[in-house]
Amino acid sequence: MPNQKRKWKVSYLGKWLLERVVVPSLLKILEGLVLIFPPVALKRLAFSLGDLIYHLPFFDPQLAKTQWMNIMGEKDGKVVNRHIQQVFHHFALSFMEVVLLKKKGERVLEDLVEKVEGEEFLKKALSQGRGVILLTAHLGNWEVLGAWLGSQGYPTATLVRSPSVPAIRRFMEELRSVMKLEMVERTNLLPVRSLLQEGKILGVLADQYALKGVTCDFLGQKTLSPATPAVFHLRLGSPIIPAFIVRQGEEMKHQITFLPPLDWPLTASYQENIVRGTALCNQILGEFILRYPEQWNWFHRRWRD
Incomplete structure (x- = not known):
């Protein structure tokens, strides 16, 4: 029981830090970067972030891979990995565009x-x-x-x-x-x-x-x-x-x-x-x-x- 309580506290603390510290800080950093970086640099940064998230241990892309294989009929794991990595690139770039839109408006x-x-x-x-x-x-x-x-x-x-x-x-x-x-x-x-x-x-x-x-x-x-x-x-x-x-x-x-x-x-x-x-x-x-x-x-x- 003590071990379970300790694990719960660690999990809760990690979630609190992610939601209250990491995410707000990351948003502020990105909002600053879109004001000074040209589009080419933002694209490279987005792809790098996508690759980073793809390889982070706490983010498991297995659900995406499984659904891709079931729907697209692709069974080669390496090919599926490449497709899912492209999905990460797309969504990272989309988020960068959204930050750009928020800071610079409809222009x-x-x-x-x-x-x-x-x-x-x-x-x-x-x-x-x-x-x-x-x-x-x-x-x-x-x-x-x-x-x-x-x-x-x-x-x-x-x-x-x-x-x-x-x-x-x-x-x-x-x-x-x-x-x-x-x-x-x-x-x-x-x-x-x-x-x-x-x-x-x-x-x-x-x-x-x-x-x-x-x-x-x-x-x-x-x-x-x-x-x-x-x-x-x-x-x-x-x-x-x-x-x-x-x-x-x-x-x-x-x-x-x-x-x-x-x-x-x-x-x-x-x-x-x-x-x-x-x-x-x-x-x-x-x-x-x-x-x-x-x-x-x-x-x-x-x-x-």
Whole structure:
């Protein structure tokens, strides 16, 4: 029993130091560096940080590797390791871009967003006056997508789950304020109806496991998936517009793509309509994820028994 108490105290102390000292200090350092380093140097720094995190003993990438192997069908461990290391590079660079965006504001978007396709689908959907459900994923740098929408004057809210680490929570709140985005907690969907009825955009990252979701295929395997887009589309008639942002190569350049509104044949069963709509959302998300697998969040446990 004394050993267990000692281990608990050490674990608690380590967690406290990480959340209260290490993370805030690292954020301050990075916020300072983005103001003085050119993009080429920031890219190199991001890749170095990605490599460092990949090799840290307390960060186990095994979940990401296992999910990659199951979905992508790759069995060669060395090849999988290279892909997951590229995933680390992408997310480290994405975080550096987010810090840059927070410190310098929307003026950096002209450099970060190289091309936008399909914006006419978004404009036409908004013209219907029922708001828009923007379907997207933890793919590319989705925070830059939100920032771009805000910079173009689109009234946008996004469903979020507040980080448990105070420093990161404050950082994200300040970032989304700079991005001109409203935040709606996933645990309280009451404001969603009024937001859509006011003609606003609701951004939904619908690619992660949802305990209260519906069961359907995601990347070829059955799992619980968020039904939020399908539910609000059926209740309010708000169009679902898929939107994705993907990195161009390994550069700090991105392309945003909007797709036509989703539609599916309805049945007499409301629940079946939700399942069909969610399955269609998953299909579209999956197609983009498989095109750019090194830019997706494989660290989330997407499939659970």
